[in-house]
Amino acid sequence: MLLSKFIITILRSLFLYGFSYLRKGSTVLSITHIFMVFLYGLCSLEALVLYTLPTILIYSISRMHILLLYSFTISSIPGLWMSLSQLILDTAKGFADPLKYIMIYSRVVLVSLNVMFLLHTVNPTEISFLLSKIKRVSGVYPYIFIRIMSFLIKESAEIIYSHHLKKEKAWKTLAILFIRGDELAKGFSEGLIPKYHRFKPVLIYSLRSLLQQLLLFTYDLAILLLLY
Amino acid sequence: MRELLRVENLKIYAGTRPITSIDFFSVREGEVVLVTGSSGSGKTSMLRCIAGLNNIFGLEFTGSITLNTDSRGLAYIPQEPWFGLVTPYPFIEIRCFGSDGDFHRYLELFNVGHVLESNSVDLSAGEIQRILLIEALLSGSKLVLMDEITAYLDEASRKQIVETIEKVRNESRVSFIVVDHDVTLWKKSVDKVLYIDPKNGSRLYNDIEDLPIIYKIRSLYEEAEMIAKDIRRSSSEGETLIKVDGVWFRYPDSTRYVVRGLSIDVDRGDLVVIQGPSGSGKSTFLKLLAGMHRPSKGKISRRYRDAQYVPENPLLYLSEPTPNDELKGDIEFAKEVALLDVLETPITRLSSGERRRLALASAMLRGADVIFIDEPSVGLDVENLVRLLRVVAKAVNRGVSIVMATHSRFLSLAAKHLIKF
Numbered sequence: 001m002l003l004s005k006f007i008i009t010i011l012r013s014l015f016l017y018g019f020s021y022l023r024k025g026s027t028v029l030s031i032t033h034i035f036m037v038f039l040y041g042l043c044s045l046e047a048l049v050l051y052t053l054p055t056i057l058i059y060s061i062s063r064m065h066i067l068l069l070y071s072f073t074i075s076s077i078p079g080l081w082m083s084l085s086q087l088i089l090d091t092a093k094g095f096a097d098p099l100k101y102i103m104i105y106s107r108v109v110l111v112s113l114n115v116m117f118l119l120h121t122v123n124p125t126e127i128s129f130l131l132s133k134i135k136r137v138s139g140v141y142p143y144i145f146i147r148i149m150s151f152l153i154k155e156s157a158e159i160i161y162s163h164h165l166k167k168e169k170a171w172k173t174l175a176i177l178f179i180r181g182d183e184l185a186k187g188f189s190e191g192l193i194p195k196y197h198r199f200k201p202v203l204i205y206s207l208r209s210l211l212q213q214l215l216l217f218t219y220d221l222a223i224l225l226l227l228y
Numbered sequence: 229m230r231e232l233l234r235v236e237n238l239k240i241y242a243g244t245r246p247i248t249s250i251d252f253f254s255v256r257e258g259e260v261v262l263v264t265g266s267s268g269s270g271k272t273s274m275l276r277c278i279a280g281l282n283n284i285f286g287l288e289f290t291g292s293i294t295l296n297t298d299s300r301g302l303a304y305i306p307q308e309p310w311f312g313l314v315t316p317y318p319f320i321e322i323r324c325f326g327s328d329g330d331f332h333r334y335l336e337l338f339n340v341g342h343v344l345e346s347n348s349v350d351l352s353a354g355e356i357q358r359i360l361l362i363e364a365l366l367s368g369s370k371l372v373l374m375d376e377i378t379a380y381l382d383e384a385s386r387k388q389i390v391e392t393i394e395k396v397r398n399e400s401r402v403s404f405i406v407v408d409h410d411v412t413l414w415k416k417s418v419d420k421v422l423y424i425d426p427k428n429g430s431r432l433y434n435d436i437e438d439l440p441i442i443y444k445i446r447s448l449y450e451e452a453e454m455i456a457k458d459i460r461r462s463s464s465e466g467e468t469l470i471k472v473d474g475v476w477f478r479y480p481d482s483t484r485y486v487v488r489g490l491s492i493d494v495d496r497g498d499l500v501v502i503q504g505p506s507g508s509g510k511s512t513f514l515k516l517l518a519g520m521h522r523p524s525k526g527k528i529s530r531r532y533r534d535a536q537y538v539p540e541n542p543l544l545y546l547s548e549p550t551p552n553d554e555l556k557g558d559i560e561f562a563k564e565v566a567l568l569d570v571l572e573t574p575i576t577r578l579s580s581g582e583r584r585r586l587a588l589a590s591a592m593l594r595g596a597d598v599i600f601i602d603e604p605s606v607g608l609d610v611e612n613l614v615r616l617l618r619v620v621a622k623a624v625n626r627g628v629s630i631v632m633a634t635h636s637r638f639l640s641l642a643a644k645h646l647i648k649f
Contacts, residue, residue, distance in 0.1 A: 004520070011349075016481040019317040019345040066480045124316060128324075143315040143324075150316060150349040159544045161520050162537045166594065172547040179576060180543065186284050187311035194279050194304040195314075195325050198367055202323045 075112035265424030267581030326366035354506020466496030504649025542587035
């Protein structure tokens with residue numbers, strides 16, 4: 001039951017709000033932001049906070065704060081894992097520093113939130129368009145990847161929940177998950193093969209989203225100049 | 229009129245196991261051909277062979293399939309509609325695989341404009357079917373293969389699809405091969421009917437009225453109606469197993485409530501049917517009752533010991549390699565749901581209708597107090613629908629409460645409580 005709810009939380013943290021305007025910006029600009037976070041933000045917690053603040057603002061002004069909430073929930077898992085394992089290690093050694101664990105937790109959560117922000121701002125049409133320049137049909141791959149990922153996560157939640165009610169053994173549930181994985185490959189081939197000849201790449205951008213990303217880029221540069 | 233497709237002496241095998249045989253049929257420009265037959269008779273396998281998908285599913289065939297159009301001239305809507313949508317958002321799907329031609333007209337006609345930018349994973353099967361149809365109509369294809377295109381749709385949407393196909397074939401000379409169990413729906417719109425019978429071979433008819441099974445179908449419909457009425461009459465007052473008190477629900481990314489202040493008591497032995505257009509929230513309410521979602525407002529009290537939940541895709545419920553294992557060797561029950569011939573067939577090789585019957589039978593066998601079933605009648609021919617009704621009647625009489633989301637008018641007729649969305 002809990003596992004099923006956890007999987008639904010993962011699904012929501014990644015795929016809430018559909019093809020929202022956040023996804024209609026440039027993936028290249030989003031990657032620039034995450035690049036700065038990893039290169040400069042990791043040096044200090046202050047810098048990490050400063051790099052994360054505008055992303056929180058973007059969620060808020062886009063009225064997608066629920067997405068932030070789900071992202072925070074998911075990000076807290078590695079945060080708690082790392083800080084608690086450090087606490088256990090330190091306790092075994094005979095000392096404990098609460099501030100240290102809070103710092104570890106905050107750092108992991110903030111980095112994770114920025115990674116989630118990248119995932120929320122990936123524009124699939126841009127990636128598809130770029131890949132289709134290599135080979136036209138390659139443009140389908142990013143779409144089908146996102147589609148299968150979201151589909152598999154959603155079905156996993158349903159399988160786990162119905163098998164839980166059925167009081168089925170975990171290995172049988174796992175077996176069905178594998179069988180379903182194989183069926184998905186066949187199923188989506190069935191859907192795609194008859195029409196992939198018709199595929200034409202499209203590029204969809206939103207001016208508002210692009211402007212927002214340019215502002216974020218300018219802000220990131222300003223922080224860089226201010227702190228380093 | 230140019231001939232687009234000719235099928236001659238077709239014999240289809242899954243490995244060495246023969247699935248079906250079709251002596252002859254052809255499709256000309258602007259024709260609509262209905263393919264019908266019992267569940268598991270090989271209708272889907274035939275479409276897969278025509279679409280060139282036989283290798284993916286391990287199907288082999290002898291005989292000839294002559295297609296007088298290139299692969300661009302062929303559109304295919306699979307039986308499991310969610311596999312037809314290969315991009316994460318319907319808007320991208322239509323832009324990448326369709327065209328901009330009558331785009332908005334069709335969106336309005338099929339009432340799917342509001343879901344264009346939704347996640348594909350959040351759409352109902354009926355919404356996906358309509359989007360795939362729009363995409364096929366906009367693709368400029370000459371021949372459209374549709375596998376149970378109306379299975380997940382409500383009555384009004386079904387009629388709308390039949391009317392649209394009629395219009396498109398008259399205006400653009402597009403041809404359609406439609407696989408469907410509901411022959412009466414297509415009565416006025418088809419030029420030929422291919423009836424597939426794996427035991428006695430297939431035959432082509434010019435009119436639905438000429439079908440040898442038409443009288444049987446009608447009498448089965450009458451029987452279905454009778455059983456449905458009996459089920460409703462037999463519903464008795466018992467202890468309350470689920471109490472729904474002013475429940476509201478909305479998804480986290482939406483401001484619109486899908487479920488609005490619903491209250492209902494589900495008593496022991498009740499049959500509760502959730503009905504409404506596709507995408508209106510039937511499955512969501514079923515999941516709320518089953519405990520998969522938590523209400524946004526209101527309260528659901530559950531006073532039962534055991535429950536079973538059979539999702540829209542029945543494979544997700546199954547957990548054993550063969551029907552025999554899934555039914556724990558209960559041959560009598562396998563007989564009741566017509567699964568005797570496939571008892572040792574791997575579940576992955578069962579047809580959609582067989583999987584649905586198996587999941588249903590398996591859920592009934594577990595001795596649960598309540599069973600939640602999503603779309604139990606999809607992919608079932610009328611004979612199997614009657615079997616389903618009999619099984620439901622038996623379960624209800626035994627004191628099992630059944631809650632189902634369905635478009636079937638017979639199941640709605642049998643309901644003690646009908647919840648309309």
